[in-house]
Amino acid sequence: MSSDVNRSEPFGGVKPAGFVSPKTVALYGILTALTAAITYASYTPFSPTKGYFNLGDSMVFFSALTLGWRAGSVCGGIGSAAADILLGSGIYAPITLVAKGGEGFLSGVIGRTKNGTTWRIVAGICVGGSFMILTYFFGELIVLDVGLGKALAEVPINIGQVVLGGIIGALLSYYVRRSYPSLTAS
Amino acid sequence: MPGFVDLYTEADTFLHRMDPRVKILAVILLSLLAFVLSGLYSLLVLLAFIFLLLFLARATLSRTLFALKFVLRFMVLIIILWPIFDPSGTPVLASFGPVKITEPAVWRGVTSAARVGCLATVWYILMFTTSQRDLVRALVKMGVRFDFGLALAISLRFLPTFGALIDSIKDAQRARGLELAKGGPLRRSRNYVAVLVPTIVSALRTADSLSLALQSRAYGARADRTYLRDLRMRSSDGLVLGILIAIFVLPILAKYMLNIDI
Numbered sequence: 001m002s003s004d005v006n007r008s009e010p011f012g013g014v015k016p017a018g019f020v021s022p023k024t025v026a027l028y029g030i031l032t033a034l035t036a037a038i039t040y041a042s043y044t045p046f047s048p049t050k051g052y053f054n055l056g057d058s059m060v061f062f063s064a065l066t067l068g069w070r071a072g073s074v075c076g077g078i079g080s081a082a083a084d085i086l087l088g089s090g091i092y093a094p095i096t097l098v099a100k101g102g103e104g105f106l107s108g109v110i111g112r113t114k115n116g117t118t119w120r121i122v123a124g125i126c127v128g129g130s131f132m133i134l135t136y137f138f139g140e141l142i143v144l145d146v147g148l149g150k151a152l153a154e155v156p157i158n159i160g161q162v163v164l165g166g167i168i169g170a171l172l173s174y175y176v177r178r179s180y181p182s183l184t185a186s
Numbered sequence: 187m188p189g190f191v192d193l194y195t196e197a198d199t200f201l202h203r204m205d206p207r208v209k210i211l212a213v214i215l216l217s218l219l220a221f222v223l224s225g226l227y228s229l230l231v232l233l234a235f236i237f238l239l240l241f242l243a244r245a246t247l248s249r250t251l252f253a254l255k256f257v258l259r260f261m262v263l264i265i266i267l268w269p270i271f272d273p274s275g276t277p278v279l280a281s282f283g284p285v286k287i288t289e290p291a292v293w294r295g296v297t298s299a300a301r302v303g304c305l306a307t308v309w310y311i312l313m314f315t316t317s318q319r320d321l322v323r324a325l326v327k328m329g330v331r332f333d334f335g336l337a338l339a340i341s342l343r344f345l346p347t348f349g350a351l352i353d354s355i356k357d358a359q360r361a362r363g364l365e366l367a368k369g370g371p372l373r374r375s376r377n378y379v380a381v382l383v384p385t386i387v388s389a390l391r392t393a394d395s396l397s398l399a400l401q402s403r404a405y406g407a408r409a410d411r412t413y414l415r416d417l418r419m420r421s422s423d424g425l426v427l428g429i430l431i432a433i434f435v436l437p438i439l440a441k442y443m444l445n446i447d448i
Contacts, residue, residue: 020333021397022397022400022401022405022406023393023394023397025333025336025337025340025397025400025405026340026393026394026396026397026400027390027393027397028337028341029336029337029338029339029340029341029344029393029396030340030341030344030389030390030392030393030396031341031389031393032337032338032341033340033341033342033343033344033345033347033348033389034344034348034385034386034389036341036345037344037345037348037349037351037352038348038352038382038385040349041349041352041353041356042378055375055378055382058375058382062386074337078338078341079341082341082342082345085193085309085313086193086345087256088252088254088255088256088257089256089257089260089306090306090309090310090313091257091260091302091305091306091309093309144301144302144305145298145301146264146268146298146302147264147267147268147271147272147294147295147298148271148272149267149268149270149271150263150264150267150268152271153263153267164372164375167375168375168376168378168379168382171379172379172382172383172386175379175383176383176386176387176390179383179387180387180390183390
């Protein structure tokens with residue numbers, strides 16, 4: 001878990017009065033920006049009828065699996081919602097905040113353990129991903145009231161997004177931990 | 187990749203000068219109003235009102251179109267798909283096998299599309315007229331913890347930086363022979379890992395030096411921090427707030443107390 005106090009680091013070890021440590025603030029701010037930027041950069045509209053595809057989910061899973069549920073929910077939720085606003089689909093932003101935030105939370109709680117076994121990571125991605133898909137479905141159906149047809153049309157795309165995002169997020173978590181070990185040294 | 191759009195445009199309209207807290211409240215209240223209203227005409231009036239505000243905020247045509255680009259496609263889809271999945275109502279307009287298109291269903295689809303249009307465009311009243319700094323300042327004033335506000339400000343600040351970073355890493359990897367625009371989604375995404383790993387590592391380095399910078403500027407040395415610039419509600423802000431609440435409350439009164447169907 002990305003704790004507020006990080007003792008093994010030369011800096012960031014001092015917790016200032018009443019606030020979270022500067023390391024946490026910087027890391028969360030940067031990861032949020034990164035989530036939004038990657039969602040934005042990998043945005044590919046792929047069919048004439050509807051929808052787009054992006055790798056935002058892989059960043060949510062990456063944050064959750066590498067740094068824990070707190071980073072997963074905060075950076076995933078806020079970063080993805082910011083990307084929604086920037087991409088011109090601001091209507092989704094509140095739903096995205098809940099859907100991706102919950103996705104990051106669940107996959108972080110379930111998927112991140114001390115020496116993460118593969119099946120726990122898979123379970124975390126599956127549970128988090130299902131939460132995201134269900135939130136979007138019911139959010140569109142009940143909150144936005146767009147009708148069953150539109151809400152159903154979104155489900156297969158979201159499933160594809162979770163599968164790809166999960167695979168890539170887990171890969172990223174593995175690669176980045178290997179090339180930047182001090183990240184999880186705490 | 188298209189360059190990052192900073193939604194904020196510099197101008198000197200009353201919306202730009204307004205206290206950002208009032209604008210945040212306006213967006214929330216107008217969004218809630220879109221859920222309260224259920225008639226097509228009242229929703230269209232609300233939509234027209236939102237567009238009037240966007241116009242008064244000197245949103246240029248290209249910016250307004252940007253806000254609409256995604257929403258229009260979305261609205262068209264709702265109008266098309268709604269009647270197909272909703273066979274209720276009597277005047278059947280057309281039927282193809284099991285699918286019946288009925289007149290009330292068509293109107294319900296249009297109404298829902300109008301509501302979605304309101305909800306999608308109301309954001310831009312705030313986003314076009316409020317600088318990021320004011321936005322974060324307003325959130326902190328409204329009770330968001332200062333450190334969360336700072337993290338949000340950092341992320342907004344670094345968004346365009348990372349956009350450019352991703353672009354240059356993409357170019358660098360392409361020069362090494364990586365193909366990003368080839369193959370199906372799976373293959374394409376797999377290739378994207380070669381872009382994402384350097385991006386993330388570079389971003390994490392930025393985070394490290396940023397935390398040093400924060401530390402060296404005595405971030406969080408005192409819990410009772412002071413501000414150089416403060417937000418103050420002026421009388422015109424109070425007036426707008428009053429009008430806003432009236433716009434929000436009157437339709438609700440009409441709907442639930444007087445039972446007028448709007």
